[in-house]
Amino acid sequence: MKHLRAVNKKARRIEEYVAAAHGDIYGLQQGGPQQARPHYPVGCSIVFSPGWEVDSAGGTAGLCQPAERDLYDCYVTCFWPAQVPDHYNNYPDWASKCASATKDWRNIDLVFP
Amino acid sequence: MTAQLLLLLSADPATLYVGAWPRDLLVIDEQKVAVIDRIKLQTDVARAIWHTHDKKRLIAVTTKDSGIETIDLATRKVVDSFTLGTANRKVRFGGGALDPTDRYMYLSATVAEKKIDRFEIEKPKFMVVDLVEKKVVRTGEIPEKAASFGGRGQIEISPDGQTLWMFRDNIYILNTSDFKLVETIELSRPQFPGMESIFLSPADDPFDAPGTMTAVFNTTDPIVHKRVWGVAKVNLNTRKIDFTPVGPAVPGMTGMRISPDRKFGYTATISGEHGDRYCELVVLDLTTRKVVKRAQFPGRTRFSMGLTTDGKSIVIYGAGNTIEMFDTTTLQPTKAVDVAADMTTSLVAVLP
Numbered sequence: 001m002k003h004l005r006a007v008n009k010k011a012r013r014i015e016e017y018v019a020a021a022h023g024d025i026y027g028l029q030q031g032g033p034q035q036a037r038p039h040y041p042v043g044c045s046i047v048f049s050p051g052w053e054v055d056s057a058g059g060t061a062g063l064c065q066p067a068e069r070d071l072y073d074c075y076v077t078c079f080w081p082a083q084v085p086d087h088y089n090n091y092p093d094w095a096s097k098c099a100s101a102t103k104d105w106r107n108i109d110l111v112f113p
Numbered sequence: 114m115t116a117q118l119l120l121l122l123s124a125d126p127a128t129l130y131v132g133a134w135p136r137d138l139l140v141i142d143e144q145k146v147a148v149i150d151r152i153k154l155q156t157d158v159a160r161a162i163w164h165t166h167d168k169k170r171l172i173a174v175t176t177k178d179s180g181i182e183t184i185d186l187a188t189r190k191v192v193d194s195f196t197l198g199t200a201n202r203k204v205r206f207g208g209g210a211l212d213p214t215d216r217y218m219y220l221s222a223t224v225a226e227k228k229i230d231r232f233e234i235e236k237p238k239f240m241v242v243d244l245v246e247k248k249v250v251r252t253g254e255i256p257e258k259a260a261s262f263g264g265r266g267q268i269e270i271s272p273d274g275q276t277l278w279m280f281r282d283n284i285y286i287l288n289t290s291d292f293k294l295v296e297t298i299e300l301s302r303p304q305f306p307g308m309e310s311i312f313l314s315p316a317d318d319p320f321d322a323p324g325t326m327t328a329v330f331n332t333t334d335p336i337v338h339k340r341v342w343g344v345a346k347v348n349l350n351t352r353k354i355d356f357t358p359v360g361p362a363v364p365g366m367t368g369m370r371i372s373p374d375r376k377f378g379y380t381a382t383i384s385g386e387h388g389d390r391y392c393e394l395v396v397l398d399l400t401t402r403k404v405v406k407r408a409q410f411p412g413r414t415r416f417s418m419g420l421t422t423d424g425k426s427i428v429i430y431g432a433g434n435t436i437e438m439f440d441t442t443t444l445q446p447t448k449a450v451d452v453a454a455d456m457t458t459s460l461v462a463v464l465p
Contacts, residue, residue, distance in 0.1 A: 055387055056386075056387075057386075057387055059387060059388075061387040061388035061390075062386060062387035062388075062390070062414060063414060064413060064414040064415060064432055064433065065413075065414070069413070069432055069433035069455070070414070070415065070432045070433070072134050072158075072432075072455045072457065073415070073431065073432040073433075073455065073457065087177065088176070088177055089200075092157065092177050095134055095135050096135045096136075098134070099133065099134050099135055099137065099434075099453060099454035099455065100134070100433075100434040100453055100454050101134075101455055102433060102455075103434065103453070
């Protein structure tokens with residue numbers, strides 16, 4: 001939107017208002033401007049690239065170690081509709097043979113919808 | 114529903130209960146920190162559990178078809194089980210609390226119904242579930258001001274059963290009889306000098322005095338917007354909140370746990386992120402409201418924190434299949450236990 005510029009009084013007032021809001025004083029504790037990060041529009045769950053969960057920086061350092069530790073919990077609270085079976089509707093037993101994903105992930109049902 | 118460790122006041126060793134995949138309720142001896150039994154739930158994996166006020170039963174809500182199960186703690190068996198949803202009608206629970214009689218469960222919930230050509234998502238609402246009649250006996254609209262975030266958020270029922278508290282961007286207090294909003298405690302415009310909006314993280318801690326909740330909060334000062342954290346005491350009866358700022362805020366904190374003598378509070382902080390992330394256990398003197406000890410520990414990416422009933426160990430658990438204990442005096446690890454199942458709820462402790 002940087003190619004837009006104010007051409008009338010009202011638009012200039014809006015620009016001044018926005019600039020004033022950003023120009024406030026902030027304590028040094030808040031740190032500098034954030035570095036640019038990869039853009040994951042709706043979180044990690046609906047994109048197939050790289051095909052599994054990534055953290056907000058596009059890497060894996062921010063994930064649970066090992067990543068399987070988080071498999072079930074992320075499903076229950078966050079949902080990974082693209083990558084894991086649909087527990088609520090069609091595949092309620094996909095994890096019935098696997099209590100601990102870190103240890104027993106080979107027992108998780110493969111589902112081919 | 115937030116995952117927090119809930120422990121009951123006792124000098125005796127307690128039994129811990131926690132929901133786990135695939136549809137188990139693990140029974141853990143707190144003293145030995147060992148799984149001594151597994152209760153098989155009937156409807157699905159547990160999403161949250163509560164103990165009744167008489168401490169004889171557990172109530173579990175489960176995921177698929179929105180099940181509610183009652184577990185008798187003496188026999189360690191499911192004695193009642195029913196579902197609120199069907200194959201085409203899903204009831205997603207947000208928060209929940211038992212009323213003082215233990216008969217009615219107050220839930221915030223969103224209903225999604227699958228029609229022939231579309232899904233219809235209803236507005237979030239309160240549901241009162243009669244655990245004896247096994248059905249929803251009353252519903253009520255969540256007031257518009259409190260309905261953001263899909264109606265999710267912690268719910269508490271006051272000790273007299275008259276009011277329901279919703280902890281959100283503000284604290285909303287409603288009549289339990291008609292769900293009318295009777296008071297809003299504006300955390301976004303607190304009546305406290307030197308604070309901008311406040312974010313409160315209450316924890317239902319059994320070591321709290323009856324009718325009170327101790328919580329950590331985050332706020333910023335109105336001049337240079339410096340973020341600070343502190344301790345707030347919420348009185349559910351008088352509706353007064355006592356705020357004490359403690360120190361510079363960190364990006365993440367768990368809820369506060371209180372020692373049995375109510376002299377110390379324990380919390381875990383999370384600083385940095387991703388590869389630079391580090392976690393600390395923090396001990397707070399609740400008399401002076403000052404930090405008296407802190408120590409770094411290898412915190413998981415996501416975890417819950419609790420305190421054993423004797424106040425001697427901090428418990429770190431979830432996500433995953435292990436429980437780690439830390440000595441509250443030295444803040445050093447003492448034991449790690451593999452419970453052989455990924456945990457899905459808070460830990461709840463019940464006395465023998």
